[in-house]
Amino acid sequence: xxxxxxTAIGPASSVQDGGRFGAQRYGLVPxxxxxxxxxxxxxxxxxxxxxxxxxxxxxxGTTFTAREGAVRVALAGAVRxxxxxxxxxxxxxxxxxxxxxxLNLGFARGGTxxxxxxxxxxxxxxxxxxxxxxxxxxxxxxxxxxLQTGDKLxxxxxxxxxxxxIDFAAVTEGPIRVVMGPQDDEFGDATQLFLDSxxxxxxxxxxxxxxxxxxxxxxxxxxxIVSDGTVNGSIQVPGNGAPIVLMPDRGTSGGYPKIATVIxxxxxxxxxxxxxxxxxxxxxxxxxxxxxxxxxxxxLRTLPDRVHDAQNSVLDIEALQSANVAGAAVxxxxxxxxxxxxxx
Amino acid sequence: MAATLSPPRILxxxxxxxxxxxSRNIDDDANRRVLALDRTMARDAIAGVTExxxxxxxxxxxxxxxxxxFEELGEKLTALAQLPVPPTISTRRWCIPVSYGGEHGIDLExxxxxxxxxxxxxxxxxxxxxxxxxxxxxxxxxxxLSGLEDFLQMPRRQNPRLLTPAGTISxxxxxxGVQCLAGPSGWHLLGRTxxxxxxxxxxxxxxxxxxxxxxxxxxxxxxxxxxxxxxxSGEIVAELMAS
Numbered sequence: 312x313x314x315x316x317x318t319a320i321g322p323a324s325s326v327q328d329g330g331r332f333g334a335q336r337y338g339l340v341p342x343x344x345x346x347x348x349x350x351x352x353x354x355x356x357x358x359x360x361x362x363x364x365x366x367x368x369x370x371x372g373t374t375f376t377a378r379e380g381a382v383r384v385a386l387a388g389a390v391r392x393x394x395x396x397x398x399x400x401x402x403x404x405x406x407x408x409x410x411x412x413x414l415n416l417g418f419a420r421g422g423t424x425x426x427x428x429x430x431x432x433x434x435x436x437x438x439x440x441x442x443x444x445x446x447x448x449x450x451x452x453x454x455x456x457x458l459q460t461g462d463k464l465x466x467x468x469x470x471x472x473x474x475x476x477i478d479f480a481a482v483t484e485g486p487i488r489v490v491m492g493p494q495d496d497e498f499g500d501a502t503q504l505f506l507d508s509x510x511x512x513x514x515x516x517x518x519x520x521x522x523x524x525x526x527x528x529x530x531x532x533x534x535x536i537v538s539d540g541t542v543n544g545s546i547q548v549p550g551n552g553a554p555i556v557l558m559p560d561r562g563t564s565g566g567y568p569k570i571a572t573v574i575x576x577x578x579x580x581x582x583x584x585x586x587x588x589x590x591x592x593x594x595x596x597x598x599x600x601x602x603x604x605x606x607x608x609x610x611l612r613t614l615p616d617r618v619h620d621a622q623n624s625v626l627d628i629e630a631l632q633s634a635n636v637a638g639a640a641v642x643x644x645x646x647x648x649x650x651x652x653x654x655x
Numbered sequence: 656m657a658a659t660l661s662p663p664r665i666l667x668x669x670x671x672x673x674x675x676x677x678s679r680n681i682d683d684d685a686n687r688r689v690l691a692l693d694r695t696m697a698r699d700a701i702a703g704v705t706e707x708x709x710x711x712x713x714x715x716x717x718x719x720x721x722x723x724x725f726e727e728l729g730e731k732l733t734a735l736a737q738l739p740v741p742p743t744i745s746t747r748r749w750c751i752p753v754s755y756g757g758e759h760g761i762d763l764e765x766x767x768x769x770x771x772x773x774x775x776x777x778x779x780x781x782x783x784x785x786x787x788x789x790x791x792x793x794x795x796x797x798x799x800l801s802g803l804e805d806f807l808q809m810p811r812r813q814n815p816r817l818l819t820p821a822g823t824i825s826x827x828x829x830x831x832g833v834q835c836l837a838g839p840s841g842w843h844l845l846g847r848t849x850x851x852x853x854x855x856x857x858x859x860x861x862x863x864x865x866x867x868x869x870x871x872x873x874x875x876x877x878x879x880x881x882x883x884x885x886x887x888s889g890e891i892v893a894e895l896m897a898s
Binding site for chain 2: 332333334335336337338339438447448449450490491492493494536537538539540541542544545562563564565569572573574575597600601603604605608
């Protein structure tokens with residue numbers, strides 16, 4: 312066994328996995344990763360099950376240190392500067408921290424959450440089949456709360472396997488696609504205003520919900536409906552007319568009308584949209600949405616096929632440079648952490 | 656007769672869930688149909704359905720669009736929802752002990768004043784009620800009960816409280832509720848129970864099921880304290896009555 316010590320961490324960082332399902336009827340929300348595709352990509356790189364527990368790292372800088380042995384990890388999701396003892400390392404590849412080495416993550420750029428997968432996953436005690444943190448319900452393991460500086464995760468000793476990379480281009484542009492309903496008939500003309508307007512995510516957003524800034528969306532018959540069930544991506548409109556997109560720590564039911572629902576394939580991309588950046592919604596038909604949902608499921612299913620040994624990759628250099636985490640002056644990497652030899 | 660039941664509305668909740676809506680209002684008949692459909696689906700699983708969430712007036716059905724499409728599932732749900740509804744959904748009846756008033760029910764006096772009666776009368780009326788779990792939601796174990804007598808129905812508070820205690824028993828609108836975890840609430844707080852409707856490391860983790868019958872009994876603050884200690888160590892405290 313090795314350990315991964317949280318040497319420094321900002322808010323909104325927690326252990327997350329695919330979430331816990333089957334108890335929404337008792338008021339227990341699934342929780343789980345905000346960006347499931349990024350979680351799955353990080354897990355693939357270290358040979359884990361797609362939705363194994365990993366560390367969802369919030370927008371601020373973070374340092375992890377290997378103790379009691381080497382630890383093999385991989386990063387995916389929101390890009391940020393990353394180094395091990397000042398040696399830059401890449402996203403979308405695996406890497407191994409020697410005992411005592413630290414992995415330093417800078418601020419998230421162009422996204423909010425990065426995922427640090429650990430070979431063998433996080434050791435903990437699952438509740439309802441999941442380690443995902445849901446602080447309000449007192450659930451999550453090894454800590455039923457967001458991670459704090461000084462926390463220590465028991466993890467597997469690094470296998471010494473050849474480092475791996477993934478060819479993986481997540482969609483980052485375009486409107487956030489929605490299916491209208493279930494209560495779009497509560498809004499009349501405001502439905503068109505919702506679709507025609509530019510929106511920004513408020514800085515007061517969290518894992519429960521993303522609050523939107525834009526025009527006031529007025530209800531036809533008032534803002535109280537009898538509570539009914541919610542899903543990830545439900546867009547509810549409370550009395551003040553400012554929509555809230557419900558995220559994985561949402562309440563299982565809600566009493567505000569829901570104008571539309573973000574499609575599954577766009578939920579992670581929406582979760583990664585930084586506060587203050589303008590975006591739009593686009594309504595698609597149920598038939599299109601179902602096609603997209605099946606394509607997204609297929610992408611997840613085939614993700615492990617996109618993983619290959621890192622030294623055979625040319626794409627990784629491009630990914631590294633486009634992520635702007637390696638300067639042109641860097642022309643050699645430590646073979647243990649990054650196996651591509653970059654020529655000047 | 657099956658033919659007399661109106662079809663529910665089949666509403667899309669994104670690409671992986673359907674809201675089967677029986678009514679827009681709080682309506683006992685609609686809730687009975689919700690719970691009956693939920694029960695039917697638990698008995699005869701539809702391939703591709705992953706989870707169901709009953710609420711007052713609708714059943715949210717989560718599904719995997721790789722296994723079943725919206726149209727096909729919607730047709731199946733419409734047909735199932737029009738089957739005859741059994742008169743009783745659940746035969747379980749719980750008695751939940753409540754310490755009313757004082758620090759445990761800080762709104763009891765005000766509720767009595769608003770309704771032009773005494774706190775004792777409010778308690779007697781609340782205890783006399785025969786309730787049913789219409790839905791569980793919002794936070795783990797928060798059980799919304801139908802069956803509140805008309806006299807006790809009053810609008811929710813203008814200013815919701817940001818924090819109300821675990822185990823709060825409250826009334827709001829036409830409903831009364833058993834709240835498990837501390838949290839925000841806009842309802843009127845009548846008392847507290849030691850019963851945990853949600854408790855990790857206890858079997859069962861969730862005590863109440865949608866459809867269960869519930870009644871309340873009044874206990875004094877000293878009894879509440881004793882029951883609270885027992886509940887903390889994993890005892891159920893609520894009494895399961897003969898059905």
